[in-house]
Amino acid sequence: MPPEQPEQRRGQRLLFLAVLFAVLLNFPLLGTFSHDARLAGIPVLYLYVLVVWVALVALTGWLVKVK
Template structure:
């Protein structure tokens, strides 16, 4: 019979999720993916690269806000 693992504190899990989120967006905003969107195509007159960066930034802000929302001072 195995011993159950002690439960992690919510702050520790939140910190791990925020670290994962930072690494994920570091990858999404790195050269290989930015290079894939760096061409002359436009959507509604706006370069696709700008739309990609804006979408990734908006996702980062909203997911970070969602994760941090539960922190109490």
């Protein structure tokens, strides 16, 4: 079996990351944060979406940059 190409491996990791964040930003998890609680004056749902989005951008950048 030939070794995998680095580009193919990177593509697989990016696909996994996309699926993971699709799950994290889908209804069942968003529903758990959809209540009136606030953290530092920010609604918990907004904070959750912001943190997940920042993590997505950071991990995608890191995966694209790593060789």
